[in-house]
Structure formats: C-alpha cells, structure tokens
Amino acid sequence: xxxxxxxxxxxxxxxxxxxxxxxxxxxxxxxxxxxxxxxxxxxxxxxxxxxxxxxxxxxxxxxxxxxxxxxxxxxxxxxxxxxxxxxxxxxxxxxxxxxxxxxxxxxxxxxxxxxxxxxxxxxxxxxxxxxxxxxxxxxxxxxxxxxxxxxxxxxxxxxxxxxxxxxxxxxxxxxxxxxxxxxxxxxxxxxxxxxxxxxxxxxxxxxxxxxxxxxxxxxxxxxxxxxxxxxxxxxxxxxxxxxxxxxxxxxxxxxxxxxxxxxxxxxxxxxxxxxxxxxxxxxxxxxxxxxxxxxxxxxxxxxxxxxxxxxxxxxxxxxxxxxxxxxxxxxxxxxxxxxxxxxxxxxx
Numbered sequence: 001x002x003x004x005x006x007x008x009x010x011x012x013x014x015x016x017x018x019x020x021x022x023x024x025x026x027x028x029x030x031x032x033x034x035x036x037x038x039x040x041x042x043x044x045x046x047x048x049x050x051x052x053x054x055x056x057x058x059x060x061x062x063x064x065x066x067x068x069x070x071x072x073x074x075x076x077x078x079x080x081x082x083x084x085x086x087x088x089x090x091x092x093x094x095x096x097x098x099x100x101x102x103x104x105x106x107x108x109x110x111x112x113x114x115x116x117x118x119x120x121x122x123x124x125x126x127x128x129x130x131x132x133x134x135x136x137x138x139x140x141x142x143x144x145x146x147x148x149x150x151x152x153x154x155x156x157x158x159x160x161x162x163x164x165x166x167x168x169x170x171x172x173x174x175x176x177x178x179x180x181x182x183x184x185x186x187x188x189x190x191x192x193x194x195x196x197x198x199x200x201x202x203x204x205x206x207x208x209x210x211x212x213x214x215x216x217x218x219x220x221x222x223x224x225x226x227x228x229x230x231x232x233x234x235x236x237x238x239x240x241x242x243x244x245x246x247x248x249x250x251x252x253x254x255x256x257x258x259x260x261x262x263x264x265x266x267x268x269x270x271x272x273x274x275x276x277x278x279x280x281x282x283x284x285x286x287x288x289x290x291x292x293x294x295x296x297x298x299x300x301x302x303x304x305x306x307x308x309x310x311x312x313x314x315x316x317x318x319x320x321x322x323x324x325x326x327x328x329x330x331x332x333x334x335x336x337x338x339x340x341x342x343x344x345x346x347x348x
Contacts, residue, residue, distance in 0.1 A: 036220040037061045043072045044080065044186075046210035052197060053204035053220050067200070071192050072209070078103050079185040081129060082139045091171055092129065092178035099172035107166055109181050109188060109294075116298050117161040117273075120314075124302040125273030127163065129180035130155045135278060137269035138180070152276045159273055186212040187251055187297025194293070207293075211252075214293045215245040229287050229323055241323065241334075243344050249293025253300040254285030254325075272305050281307040284332070287323040289343055312337065 033056045040049030050068060054060070059067075080086045084093075091100045102110075113126035132138040134147050134155050163175040171179075189209040194216065197205050204217025206225045215225040224244035229252070253270065270279050286303040290296035299320055303311040308326055315322040315337040321344075324335040336344075 034220060037064070039065050039068075040208075041065075041069075044076055044210055045082070047208075048072060048189075048193075048210065049206075049208045050193065050197070051206045052202050053217065054202070058202055059200045064197070064200070064202075067196050068193055071196060072189060075105075075185060075189045075192070078106055079109070079181045079188075081180055081182065088179055088181055091173075094173065096176045097174055099167060099170040101169050102171045104169070105188065106181070107169070107171065109184050110164060110166065110171060110179070112184060112294065112298060113181075114161055114164070116302050119318075120302050120306065122161070122274050123272055123305045124183075124298070125159065125161045126179050126181060126183070127159050127161055127177040128271050128273050129178040130158050131271050131273070131276055132180060132269065135269075135271065137271075156276045159276070161273075183253075183301040184294055184298040186210040187249060187292070187294040190214040190249060190293035190297075212293050212297050213245070213250040214248070215250070216247050218246070241344075243289075245289070248289050248291055248343075249296040250287065250289050251293065251296035251300040252285055252287040253304040270301065270304050279305055279307065282327045283308045283311060283324060284327045285325045286311065289321040289323075289340065308335075315339070 035054050036051065037054045037060075038049070038051045039061045040047060042048075048068065050064060052064070076083070076086070078087045081089060081092075083089065087100075087102055087106055091102065094100060110126065113124070116124045117126070129138060131152075134151060136145065158176050158178065160175065160177065163173055163177045164179070165172050165174075186209050190207050190212045191214060193207045193209060194205065194214040197203075197207070204219070205215070207214040213227065215227070218224060224246060227243050227245050227250055229241045229243065271277065272279055283304060286300045288296040288300040288303065290299065299322075303315060303320075303322055303324075306314055308324065311322070312324065312335060314320070319339045320337060321340040321342075322337045323340050324337075326333040326335065
C-alpha cells in the first residue's frame with residue numbers, strides 16, 4: 001500500500017509497484033482565489049491520488065473525486081484479474097477457440113500488448129497470467145517457491161500472444177490462454193484520469209494511479225512537479241535522481257517489491273514469457289518517461305524483462321527515455337539512455 005509522510009515542505013509518496021517518489025510543495029490558497037487541491041483514496045489493492053491547481057470556477061474536489069472514482073471503477077470491472085466478473089476474467093475462463101465481445105479499452109490494451117510483444121520477440125507477453133499464478137504472484141498463486149519443471153512446461157502450452165486475435169469488437173483465442181493486463185492497466189488509468197481533468201478545464205495536475213504517474217503544468221507557486229527516482233531498496237527510501245515533469249507519464253518496474261528468495265536467488269513477479277520463469281539478471285529497476293503513461297507502464301516492464309544490455313540497446317534504438325538501476329557488489333550502478341539525458345537535462 002502507498003503511504004504519505006510529510007517531511008518539511010515536501011510530500012513523499014511511494015507506490016506499491018514502483019520505485020517512485022512524488023515531491024509536491026502544498027499551498028493551500030492564494031490571494032486570487034486559486035488553490036492547490038489534493039484528493040486520493042484506495043483502489044485495486046493500492047492507492048490513487050490527484051493534486052491539481054483549481055482556478056475560480058473549476059471543479060471542486062468532490063466533483064473531481066467522483067469523476068476519478070468512476071474511471072477507476074470501470075477499469076477494475078473491465079481489467080482486474082482479482083475479480084471473476086471482470087471482462088478480462090470472463091474471457092480468461094473461456095476454452096480455446098472461443099470469442100467474447102470486449103470493451104474498446106480492453107481491445108486497445110491488447111493491441112498495445114501485441115505491439116510490445118512483437119518488438120521484444122515475445123519476452124513481453126500479456127498471456128503470462130498462468131505463469132504468474134504458478135510462481136505464486138497472481139490471484140490464484142500458490143506458495144512462493146520454484147515450481148516443478150514439468151508444471152512450467154504444461155503451463156507454457158497456454159502462453160503466447162500469437163494465440164490472441166481481435167475480430168471486430170471481440171477478443172478471440174485459439175488456445176486456452178489467459179490475459180493479464182496488470183502491466184499496462186494502471187498506466188491506462190492514469191492517462192484516462194488526466195484526460196478527464198483536461199475535459200473539466202484542469203490543466204495543471206499530478207495524477208497517481210497505483211504508482212503510475214502523469215503530470216502536466218505547474219504548481220500553484222509556478223514551480224514544476226518534481227519526481228524522485230528511488231533506489232530499488234526494500235529496507236528504506238533513497239532518492240537517486242530528481243526530475244521535473246510536465247506533459248509526461250512516469251513508470252518504474254522493479255524486482256524489489258514483490259519477490260521471494262530461494263537458495264540465495266531473488267525471484268520477482270516479472271516473468272519472461274519465453275523462459276516461463278522470473279527474470280534473473282542484475283537489472284533491479286527501470287523507469288520510463290513517455291508522453292503516454294500507458295506506454296511508460298508497458299515499456300518499463302518490457303525493458304526490465306530484457307535485462308541490462310538488451311534493454312539499453314532497445315531504449316537507444318527506439319529513443320525511449322529510460323533510467324536503469326543495476327545491482328552490483330558495491331551497491332547500485334546507474335545507467336541512462338540518451339533520450340532520458342536529453343529530457344531530464346531540458347527539464348531540470
């Protein structure tokens with residue numbers, strides 16, 4: 001769960017899935033009637049929050065809260081793997097060679113997942129839910145331990161994005177695959193909330209949905225929204241880099257929040273669909289900055305799966321603003337892509 005701790009004039013907020021810290025100076029009001037509003041609450045096993053500059057005549061916090069609640073309830077009903085009545089879980093329950101009409105938002109995410117899968121040669125794959133459960137990280141997860149190789153081989157028969165296709169408004173499968181949208185659903189939610197704020201005339205905001213961020217404009221005092229990129233530690237919070245964000249989504253994927261240890265090795269919830277196992281390299285976390293929070297969400301997962309060298313090459317090839325943290329015997333090693341250096345330099 002996320003928790004907020006006030007430290008002087010800064011607010012520190014960490015997400016359950018990501019190593020991000022949002023730094024926002026809070027100002028109650030100004031003489032012209034403008035104010036900084038801050039709302040939030042629980043959602044999907046984690047939290048959400050919105051900070052926005054309210055000018056005279058714009059929506060009050062109760063109105064914004066209601067709009068955000070509607071968006072998050074819809075995302076949960078459509079995309080959650082933790083409720084059997086969600087659209088995606090009803091699809092997952094179908095046998096092979098069947099189809100189900102799906103909301104446009106779900107089809108959008110499946111198309112994004114297909115694109116990321118093709119670009120990563122199948123390392124990133126939305127159909128990994130059976131593997132996530134087998135390794136003990138999903139809603140139907142077993143004990144957190146290394147599963148029997150025979151069990152992995154059996155489950156791998158039900159994994160593969162190539163078994164999915166879209167037919168009009170229907171999602172279809174030619175094998176008994178199960179789709180897990182958790183690697184992009186929160187980013188989609190952050191983008192959706194930001195779009196709703198824009199429609200309400202709110203153009204200066206910081207949105208957080210289960211750790212995924214979207215920021216635009218300036219705070220009430222004219223200063224930028226500032227995001228601190230956190231070291232991938234599970235014992236304390238240490239900000240490694242602080243950046244200004246305006247018009248971008250920010251997402252971090254890491255191996256330090258949800259994992260188990262066995263025989264001295266760390267097995268995280270990030271699974272490589274090609275091997276059927278959690279990643280076992282030295283890349284501890286990846287942060288991606290992208291105009292779309294949805295794409296930042298998916299790309300941070302994709303890069304984490306690829307590992308240190310392939311991820312950096314991928315980021316360079318596709319001009320992705322990425323911040324890498326690697327584990328080493330002496331601590332952590334920081335690497336950045338050229339796009340990240342250009343973006344961070346321009347905004348700080």
